[in-house]
Amino acid sequence: MFLLVFIALLVFVTVLGEPLKQKYEPVIKGPMIAGPPLPGQAMDSEAARDVSYSSAEDGKRVTVRGQNGLTDPSKDKPYVDHEILVQFSQQIGRDKIAGLLNGSGMYVAEVLNAANLCRVKIPDTLKVEDAVKMLKGIPEVKFSEPNFIVHTTAVPNDASFSSQWGLQNTGDNGGTVDADIDAPEAWDQATGSSSVIVALVDEGIDLAHPDLAGNIWVNPNEIPGNGVDDDGNGFIDDVNGWDFKHGDATVYDSAGEDRHGTEVAGIIGAEGNNSVGTAGICWHVRIMPVKFIASGSGTVANAILALNYAVSQGAKVINCSWGGTSYSAALESAFQSVLNAGILVVTSAGNSGKDTDTNAHYPSNYDLSNILSVAATDKNDNLSYFSNYGQTSVDLAAPGSSIYTTIPGGGYASFSGTSASTPFVTGAAALALSVTPGLSYSELKARILNAVDPIADLAAKTVSGGRLNLNNLISS
Missing domain, CATH: 3.40.50.200 (Peptidase S8/S53 domain)
Structure with a gap:
């Protein structure tokens, strides 16, 4: 019922010509590359795509989360269209999960582990960031986030270097x-x-x-x-x-x-x-x-x-x-x-x-x-x-x-x-x-x-x- 009300409100406001204000920026187009471009790939300026995070404290690695346990699907973060990842409570069964999504146009496409982490398909008419927000207030949802895309961390190198200096460097x-x-x-x-x-x-x-x-x-x-x-x-x-x-x-x-x-x-x-x-x-x-x-x-x-x-x-x-x-x-x-x-x-x-x-x-x-x-x-x-x-x-x-x-x-x-x-x-x-x-x-x-x-x-x-x-x- 929560999801149905949210969708109805979203449609109503859009029809009136006053789009619902978005908490998140639109997703950018094109891949995020961790370093120089891979062979055959074009990349926008690295400086234009930097993401700033708070510094690590007490020697710990950096971990950045959105508010209320949700990952922030903001700009500069490429992800798969028309689906999200949702961690449901382990205390509920698959029928209950289906019931939570019923009427929203969302459905579980794949269960990723035994702890109720699911890949959820969303309607083509619904933005990924909106789908993430729709699930924000549901008690049975621990977190929801886009299905992000990751990339290999290789640097192209055409040089013909024929010795394994890393194993034994002779100078x-x-x-x-x-x-x-x-x-x-x-x-x-x-x-x-x-x-x-x-x-x-x-x-x-x-x-x-x-x-x-x-x-x-x-x-x-x-x-x-x-x-x-x-x-x-x-x-x-x-x-x-x-x-x-x-x-x-x-x-x-x-x-x-x-x-x-x-x-x-x-x-x-x-x-x-x-x-x-x-x-x-x-x-x-x-x-x-x-x-x-x-x-x-x-x-x-x-x-x-x-x-x-x-x-x-x-x-x-x-x-x-x-x-x-x-x-x-x-x-x-x-x-x-x-x-x-x-x-x-x-x-x-x-x-x-x-x-x-x-x-x-x-x-x-x-x-x-x-x-x-x-x-x-x-x-x-x-x-x-x-x-x-x-x-x-x-x-x-x-x-x-x-x-x-x-x-x-x-x-x-x-x-x-x-x-x-x-x-x-x-x-x-x-x-x-x-x-x-x-x-x-x-x-x-x-x-x-x-x-x-x-x-x-x-x-x-x-x-x-x-x-x-x-x-x-x-x-x-």
Whole structure:
């Protein structure tokens, strides 16, 4: 009844020629990009799209919410049209939810988790911001927000850089000797284990790449191609993971859709010592492709489903080389569930060259103890020009400029961005777990941060003040 009255009032006022005053500004057109444009994408001025947030206090990450527990769908925050995300009370059933929406033209399109978080479709005639406001006064609604769009955090780089300086820097091509993570020294002690599962929540991965094929996760309880959900997990033929973007088991669709995921995968776990191409941080690992992004962008709703899948299928570490400046309570709740499962999440700090203590980037800014936020450094141990930073919101840095890695079709190319630095830390976490499998997420996080090389340029720009050192970590 509440919704019917609201809609009637909205229509009545509009007909009289006096549109209802909006609390929120109209949504802008075009994608929000966290840094320089991706290949083939145009972007408006970065300065014109900045979103200012209140500063972090007491060393906590920045979290910004609207009033009354609702996320503010203001301008500069792109989202999916004709739908919203709604967290209903866990004390009510699906029939009650349907009753609350009855007569409004809204309906539940998808239930995202067991806690009554739903993707709700709204009528084409209703604006997203109006739909969010309509639900504001309903006691059974904990929060409602747009289904925001997030983007990968890669920086395009066409340079032909043919050595993996981040693993071992010899000072060639203008680099600085030992401005690296000391990987060869670490590999004298450990090279990884196929028992460690890393979920790549991202684009898809080229499963046939000769440097990746042997390290792709295989669902042991699923029979390939029989059209049956053998393990009863709700996903048919999810032999190597799941594609939440397209809703199928094909986790690699094309070079155009899945380059970013393939690049990230190569940094984590390209097979080592196989006389082919490059070496990942972990020579032996199981990378689980959990696709929710294609061609650089994906939705919060699909990210939530992807995170749920990674947890349910046994991931020990989750890599998230993506993000945006829009706060999502729904996405934070999903990462809280990952925390409850005791899993470390490694996230990119973003590519806007900004201080995220005051200019938040999510998910890296969620104030959750299982999140590691990673900045990028160049081959001289300087903070990369594009990298975000933050004395309380960014934990450490890792190599992220001109990183040579795998690309679809069996090839290799340079890759830059905090998308590239993040998998260095993810791979390091996986390597540490191969040596000490019983580490909790908090112990693993502490070891990584305590093992960094102190770097002058990072002293006031990260929590640890340092850059990843793999040898120190494995020796600890």
